[in-house]
Amino acid sequence: MAALELFFSFLLLLIFFFFIPTRASCPPSSCPGGPTVLFPFWLQSLQPRRCGYAGFDLSCNNQTHQTTLSLSNSSGNNFVVQTIDYDLQTLIVNDPDHCLPKRFLDRSFDNLPDTMPFRIHSFKMYTFLNCSPQATSFPATARNISCLGGENHTVFVMPSREYDNWFQSTAPSPSPSPSSSGLSCAVISGVRVPARAEHELGVFEDPIEGVALTWSTPDCSFCGLNSDTSQIVSSDPKAERKGLPRSAKYGIIIGVGIPGILCILGLASYVCGRINAYGRRNRLNMDLSTSASQQPTIVVVGLDGPTIESYPKTLLGESRRLPKPNDTICSICLGEYQPKEELRTIPECNHYFHASCVDEWLKMNATCPVCRKSPEGSALVTPSSSISSSSTSLPSP
Incomplete structure (x- = not known):
């Protein structure tokens, strides 16, 4: 039981040191309808301020539960954060009203x-x-912006270069605006629009996919703040890719660590068992020695x-007449007495047996096999006396 408890303790320590993130005080967070937020971003009111880098402030919209970003030069609502790519250090934002x-x-922007x-x-x-509404002839690159139009007007947008070419081809002479040339259109403004390489021509198609914003500081795909020094702790993504993946490292640690712990626990249990057994044997020997010294043991030896040979012998005749007619069986070998067999009698109790049987008995036991009486001349030996003490001889009858 103790070994099992020790094993689980080691396993918990292993999980704590290798599976708990190094920034346990800043776990990942997110709004119900937004992407996962990690360093360098931080969610206001959901994460401590130390969990993010300066300028990477995000918040949750209380009505839509979306993740939002505020740009200080924007006069409208905050932008909705659709995705965050931490490896490419890019996030995609869109207008909450879907009108970029x-x-x-x-x-x-x-x-x-x-x-x-x-x-x-x-x-x-x-x-x-x-x-x-009467204006219908536009280049193929012109796009109708439905979220900016109304019942009495329509808003179109086209690349400025395409607009210049189209205006020059339709106006008989230079004019300040298409409306003065009968085109029923007025220029609202020429603006710089973020160009995404793969969607430059279709940036205003419905739905608009969003604007990609990138950051370069802090320059790391996996980094965080040291809670002690408030410094950025980062790792080079290229250097990380040269080594084993983190999951492989964890697998190696588990594959080697757990069998190693089990071997150590098994060895420790074996050693503890041997030590306990040795201690129990020593205590038992000590108890036996103490008991023997306090209570002498009486040892009864044979004759x-x-x-x-001094005990009487009787040779049975053909009639097998016995001193006790009903006693016809030797109590030692349980065999019946036969003619011409020698019987020996123990003088103290007059019990008789086959001479060969009782002789062997008396050599090892100084008592009668039947009544357990000690014949005169037997020796009781104590630890203070000699086991090889001689017995007194009985006179011949």
């Missing part, structure tokens, strides 16, 4: 302040047009040869 073009017009850790790699110029 509106956020492009208010230039939420145009010039991110230096206080923000997020950056956009590239931009592309787009021109927004406010057109009447010597001359004494035995």
Whole structure:
């Protein structure tokens, strides 16, 4: 039982040291409808401030339960965080009202302040047009922005270069706007739009997939804050990939550690058992020695040869007449007496037996086999007397 308790104690320690995350005080968290939040991000009111890096503040929307990010130069609502890729250090944000073009017009992404850790790699110029319902002839690259339109107007957007080419081809002479040339459209604004390489041409298609923001500081795919020094503890992802995966390391630790612990426990149990057995034997020998010294044992030894030969012998005749007619069986060998057999009688009790049987008996026991009386001349030997003391001889009858 003690060995089993020790084994479970070692197993709990193993789980604690190798499976509890190193930043146990900052466990992963998330909003009900958002991605998992790890360092360098932190969720306000759900995680301690030390769990995140400066500028990576996220929060949960109380109504939608979505994860939101605030950009200080944005005049609208916070952005919804759709995904976070910690390896590529990229997050995808979208407008909570599903109208990102509106956020492009208010230039939420145009010039991110230096206080923000997020950056956009590239931009592309787009021109927004406010057109009447009669305007129908547009280039193939023009997109109708339904969330910005209304009953009496429609908003279109196209790459600025495509707009310039289209305007020059449709206007007879340079004009400040398409509306003055009869195109029933007015330029709202030319804005910089974040360009995602794989979706540059379809960035305004429905649904819009979102804007990718990247960060470079802190530069690590797996890092955190040291709670003692408040310094960033990071590991190089390339260096991590050169070695064994973490799951493989845990597997090796478990595969080697648990059998090793079992061997140690088995060896310890065996040694403890041997020590306990040795102690019990020593205590038993000590108790026996003490008991023997306090209570002498009386040892009864058999008779010597001359004494035995001094006991009377009787030779049975053909009639097998016995001193006791009903006693016809030797009590030692349980055989019937036969003619011409020698019987020997013990003088003290007059019990008789085959001479050969009782002689062997008396050599080892100084008592009658039947009544257990000690014949005169037997020796009672104590530890203080000699076991080889001689017996007194009985006179011949």
